[in-house]
Amino acid sequence: MKFLCLICAEKVMEQMETADADSHYAEYAKFTEDIRASGHYISCNRLLPPSEATTIRVRNGRVSATDGPWIETREQLGGYYLIEARDLNEAIRIASRIPGAARGCVEIRPVAEDEQTVTALGFDKHP
């Protein structure tokens, strides 16, 4: 099963003291190397802070764009890992080692693998 681990924190890298961010990057480097080695890794990325976000909506065929995240929360989405795990408890075990889990929180979401989704997204034709 695939799980998306969404990392949320009150402070993203850009808002941290340099030394603090450096050590946080080092933790991420080690964790990412670990899950690459263990075979759980599929992909990951760090996101630029919500100040860089644009939210769009299409209504009546017109695009409207607004600054910032679409919802105000104290914790901001800072990045994600997509992992492969046997079940939710294995995903929890792996996600609990994401460095951000010790500072903010990590939301674990199973990736939909139902037939309709697979067909709609073309995974049956482009595996």
Next chain:
Amino acid sequence: MSEPPHTDIRDARAAVDAVYRSESRRVFATLVRLLGDFDAAEEALHDAFRAALEQWPRDGVPDKPRAWLVSAGRFKAIDRIRRDARVDALDDHDTENIPAPETAETGDIEDDRLRLIFTCCHPALAPDAQVALTLREVCGLTTEEIARAFLSAPPTLAQRIVRAKNKIRDAKIPYRVPPPEELPQRLDSVLRVIYLVFNEGYAASSGATLTRHDLSGEAIRLARLVVELLPEPEAMGLLALMLLHESRRAARTDGNGDLVLLEDQDRSAWNRELIREGIALVEHALPLRRPGPYALQAAISAVHAEAADAAATDWAQITGLYDLLLRIAASPVVELNRAVAVAMRDGPAAGLALVEALLERGELEDYQLAHAARADLCRRLGRQGEARAAYRRALELTRQAPERRFLERRLAELGQQK
């Protein structure tokens, strides 16, 4: 190495898969003992099988795959601890504390599965957590499979498992087979979990279908494992009881998925093989010691299994076995079952008097089967009005669709007889 190094890669892959299915839970059980932690063991197990996938296609499948995996998992864990220690100098883990697996594939290692079962069923854990943990760690089911079987949401189940593991760690629940003086009580707890799993599969407490095969099968597999490793009479009794229940699976529902009572079942559809095995276990377990509740219930089930039909059943023996059961495990439900047996032995009036006395005591007021039994006995005595009222009360209390349909059918039949 048992196979030449140029083994076909697909063969080696298939070998890893086969070993995973047959050995992964044993390897896990041993790794928990060596590493002293469920999560570390799960990680090491994963690493060991990953190493097997890399090395077996190249070097051949080892002679003793299980020992190979235990040793690979242990080394991977030591590696990991060393790497972590480099990053975090204050880490107080010490690789020297990790014992060697000792004997390769015998002795202590066999006991690891029992250790695992006793730890997962430790009475300090909540009953729900014992069931979830046993199914995941001992049987190897995934969180999602367990959630589906119990009709609950995966995140709820996952949390239960996380909490249980934290509790094991925080309360330092020892990883061992309990000493003889604690064994009877601790074994009770293990058998209770197994029987809960079985019953959840056999008579799902809610939902549209009456049985969920997978859980009953898992429970029987677990009980076989316990009997193999710890041949205590009550473990044998429970295995016998479940086999005898299981033997009637095909006969206890009709083509529409509706419930068929024991007396109405087509006994030619009973699984003779399971009955033979169940009866042999009962005969083995009963004389060993003062029989316990599982052995007695199995004996009752065996008497039913031996009868050609309901009328030919030795109801006197069944009543006698219920008397014994009441003496060691008194409960209103057992009294109710005894009352039904008395009704078969001495007639419905004698049974009804007992059931009504039981209902008056109040403990079974919300137990639908007590009202259903009362209804049935009233019906047999021609007391239509009382029968109807009792069936209605039973219906109010029943959540299971097939059981509801059965009661509704009986009510409708009463209507026609008016």
